[in-house]
Amino acid sequence: MAELPSLSSLRSLPRSLDPLEDESLPGYVLRLSHRLGVGPGPLILRMGIPSSRKDRTTLVRIPISCAISLGEADLDAFCHATRLSRQETAGLLLASLGTRYGPLSSDFRGRSSSGTSRLQYNNPWLLTTRTQYCPDCLVGDGSEIQQRHGGAWRRLWRLPPVFSCPHHERFLRRYCHLCGELAQNRHSNDLIARPRDSDLHPVRCRATPKPGNPRAVRPACGADLTQAPRSEEPMPRDHQSRDVLFTLQKKYLSFLSAHGPEQVSSIGWLTPTAQYFQDLRGVVALIFMTWPEARPHAATPELARIIDTEAERRHELFHRRGAQPRKNLRSTAYTDPPDDPIATGAVLEIADRFLCTPDEEAAAHFLVPLADEAKRIHQPLSYTLRSPRGASIPLRVVLAYSPRGKSRTRSDVIQGVSAGTATRATGRDSSG
Incomplete structure (x- = not known):
């Protein structure tokens, strides 16, 4: 079994990024991996996360729980690798929204529903295996860093009561306009689809369409989600x-x-x-x-x-x-x-x-x-x-x-x- 690295043996990443407003942890990882030219899965492993995995070398995947909260060891490793403060890292996690949103709060979920596993697997009012998005928000604010790596994949998009973007007057999407699959995640327990893929831009669809030939190589859809046409979106007529x-x-x-x-x-x-x-x-x-x-x-x-x-x-x-x-x-x-x-x-x-x-x-x-x-x-x-x-x-x-x-x-x-x-x-x- 592979020996887990200690915090003292881990080095900070050569470059990092400042979090964007309301950015989610998977969105931040996508932007950072794009900047470093490495897949999001290997990037997370390079940080020493998750520290609790028995064997971190056989399979590259990012647990869904990482979007909600990080244990002390993982939190320290993430902060050390990215040079973010604990407060900045907490701002990427869904758990910190619990003071505003009851389905994320242990005070209102009841005794039997405490813990990340309950939040992760038995909480339909929290989108853990998928996210919503506004195509115009993903374009970014025009700054150089957002022109290169895209805008924020927001935490609030994972809350069902957030169903639209009033600023751009668009209703949020979950599916790719080209392939019709979930845009950022697949139907699995992976936080980010295609975690080894280092070529996909953060605003590109990471879904893997089913091929006609089962043995065929399965590339990502790769559609530019910022180009989703308004004309194809659901919109009240009046x-x-x-x-x-x-x-x-x-x-x-x-x-x-x-x-x-x-x-x-x-x-x-x-x-x-x-x-x-x-x-x-x-x-x-x-x-x-x-x-x-x-x-x-x-x-x-x-x-x-x-x-x-x-x-x-x-x-x-x-x-x-x-x-x-x-x-x-x-x-x-x-x-x-x-x-x-x-x-x-x-x-x-x-x-x-x-x-x-x-x-x-x-x-x-x-x-x-x-x-x-x-x-x-x-x-x-x-x-x-x-x-x-x-x-x-x-x-x-x-x-x-x-x-x-x-x-x-x-x-x-x-x-x-x-x-x-x-x-x-x-x-x-x-x-x-």
Whole structure:
């Protein structure tokens, strides 16, 4: 077995790069490997990462976990090799977004979901094996370094509530416009596809299209992702729908900003921003499960039609999975976020409006019909969706409410929830 190098035996790389704003670790590695003329996989190994591999010489691959967090030894090795500070390196990792985004926060995921492995494999609201991108952002800002190596592959693109780029007025893509495959990753546990390939520019598609001849050499697609045509992108036909979604996206980007609010309003309560996104997840699942119950609340007729298509697919998936042995997978038909960016924005817009109500009574007007319909459709699953993990007190209060008096009283629910996760707003919070 190969002996792992100690930090003292590792040398700094001959050249490094300054991180770009909101750049992800895989994006940084792609730019740095391009600058050094070495594949991203060998580059990571040269840094001494991952230090825990039993044999780092037989296979070059980059674990998905590296995008989320690095252990102490790996963090030291990365900082030593790149000459970045710990703070700069932490800014490349998804884990540092946990203070803003509930699905990345151990405070709101529950006891059983702590640890990187849970984040990595059981977290549909975190894109670990794939990323989204804005073609115009990948072009860069025109500076010499970004002209050479491209713009940032952003961390926020790995969060489903980030579905568009309001600055360039484009909805984010996941697939290559030329080959139709995932642009940066493949369907595997590798963080970066083709890790040995040193020829691909960071903004080129790293997918490997299937050849007609199984024995043929399989080159990368290599399409320039910055050239993805706007005409082939999904886009609402009416300006009102576009304006609604871009306005919502600006709001979410302000929530996720490092300088954004620590608390926002959810059903009239000041709630940690990270927990607000947990509330959002819970409401989205109920909307999909009970659709078309919430259809009258869609922002525009076109967005309602888009959710119609998405919900129909989910209902079919739910019933199909009911006939399979692993019936516990049925809930994911409603709890997973959509792949389509416009469907994502459309359903989040409804959920956000429900959470923007001033108090529990106003929220109950929208949410209690969904909870009752969910119980009618599938009682066991509805219990799970009406008790979303990590949700705020006001959302739990509203979803536990029963007009027939069959559930606990509101005071019982409040006393049963851990104190301190939200503070009753004395005034209305303009951020929510």
